[in-house]
Amino acid sequence: MSGAQGMEPDKAPLMEVLRDDPALAAQLRKSVQVLADHAPDPAMGQMLRQVLSGDKNLRDVFAGTDFPEMFRPYTEAAVAEVAHMTDEEKEASVEQGRSQIDAAYEAARATQSAPASGEVDDDEYFRNRGSILKSEW
Template identity: 35%
Template sequence: MSDNPQNDLGDKEPKPLLETLRFEPRMEAHLRESLVILRDDSDDRALRKRIDDVLAGRASLRDLARSADFTAVIDSKIDRAVEEFDAIPEAEREADLQRAIAEAHTPPPAEPPTRRDDPGTW
């Protein structure tokens, strides 16, 4: 298996990790990058494999998110992130928020999807 999960799919475009992100390529890329970071930061071989399977489209993000090993990793990271966030001055937090909003905006598709095309988040 390559380090790049998209390569495991050959020339085929990877399926979105969440169907609702199919029209949000930057959010999809961010989610993939976040999973790669979590995978690379973990010493747990089984968890690394589970994340690789999700990235390669062999397993669902939902199943990963519901797993006890993933939840334990995320819980510890959330606790640490909240502590770090609380230490940031309010003015700096507001500036960071405004910058993130500006960077994350992706224009809507030329033809918005119809309700029939929207499968929902899960």
């Protein structure tokens, strides 16, 4: 995978379906980076770094390896950690996660580029076109 057209590999979404959701794309990229940095198998870490650089496709890596089994110890440890948390700790963790996601969306929204000159932003057009009764139809 070479990333989205015209985007640097470290900015392109890892999955094309996330092209229009930069905050979620950034969250996925961050998660894959954490997995690459802490992979229990050096070969898996290298594959994930290739995904991050755009040399490999995330779906292919996931489908073509024993990915779930390799990371089972990490998921089991996370589940065990949550099981020992109090309700207040869980709620605080949820709120922290929501805040981080909201901040990521705000940052993505602030850095999204406006349409190139000449391009019409359909959402903006429909938001600002006014009433049909006032149009010159």
